[in-house]
Amino acid sequence: MIRIGIDLGGTKIEAAALDADGTFLARLRTPNPGDYDRAIREIRDLIARAEAEAGSVGTIGVGTPGSINPRDGRMRNANATFLNGRTFREDLAEALGRDVRMANDANCLALSEAVDGAAAGAHSAFAVIIGTGVGGGLVIDGRIVEGANGMGGEWGHVPLPWMTAGEFPGPACWCGHHGCLDMLVSGTGLQKDMTARSGQTLTGPEIIAAARAGEAHAVAAFDAYVDRLGRAMAMVVNIVDPDVFVLGGGMSNVTELYAALPAVIDRFSFGGSWSGQIVAARWGDSSGVRGAARLWNE
Incomplete structure (x- = not known):
């Protein structure tokens, strides 16, 4: 199975599909709409396009600004302020109909570099x-x-x-x-x-x-x-x-x-x-x- 990554940035949303070796199978970007419901729709559409281009369904991981409060599942401290106070992981999972893993964007960078990057x-x-x-x-x-x-x-x-x-x-x-x-x-x-x-x-x-x-x-x-x-x-x-x-x-x-x-x-x-x-x-x-x-x- 391929892995789909989403990077939700301040100005853009990026999606990528990776194979088991970390090779890009698809890579797509769209502007961040600055609105919660529209962002969920944009992410859903990007994932569909990435999977179509890669020719396979994948797992979904999302890097976000800010972090999830483990007590109530709500986003906090995101400079994309429309996320704050929202149950973003659950809402996105519902829109997609499958599980989503989510982490802070800096943590995602650290993980990427530890797996097969400069800190491998x-x-x-x-x-x-x-x-x-x-x-x-x-x-x-x-x-x-x-x-x-x-x-x-x-x-x-x-x-x-x-x-x-x-x-x-x-x-x-x-x-x-x-x-x-x-x-x-x-x-x-x-x-x-x-x-x-x-x-x-x-x-x-x-x-x-x-x-x-x-x-x-x-x-x-x-x-x-x-x-x-x-x-x-x-x-x-x-x-x-x-x-x-x-x-x-x-x-x-x-x-x-x-x-x-x-x-x-x-x-x-x-x-x-x-x-x-x-x-x-x-x-x-x-x-x-x-x-x-x-x-x-x-």
Whole structure:
């Protein structure tokens, strides 16, 4: 049987059909309609099209923003806000007439990379999603660690560790707290830091290009970004000490990060002798949909 994965993103919905070896048999995208009932219909239609193209019926796994509250089965903390408070997994299963497995999108990326990606063969892998926002996911021995309350890996909403006096309390976050990693080590956080330093409004790629050219404000903003991201990863080391960090999201394409981060992690990790791996996601923006399909591997 094939495996169907759905990646429900902020602007698009992607479906993919994988065979047992992980080869794409079909891959389709449609805009996210921004409406609950329409999204369910779009997903149902995408699955039907993917199965028709693959020539077989498959299992269904879905990666979503936010997470499911295990107490009542309702979605929470999704930036696709129309999902929040809804029993999305049950409603989608009813629309499809079959079982659906569902997990946070960062967890799906972590699972994808642990199964046959950049962290294949590792005992433990922590996915670091650094794009418009920040996410995280932990996989141990090929299984997602969601935790007793479904909050495992919610790395973006812990405060930046080892804050300096100038950093405290940090910017207000949409979650209601201050100083969250989502505000500071995302691509958006880099942009805001650059604006605060220079008054310029630049995109992430423009800031990186300026830093590579030696522009002083951009160099300072990038150096601060590396220091903050390294501190955040050192915190994960001190709690989980994963074998591999897998970086995903737009900032994961900045090659300088892979050389610069280890020294910061080593400085802040307990004992100062960290020697783990930091790798880019093998499957890039395909990791989420592949991981969703792999939810039936668990």
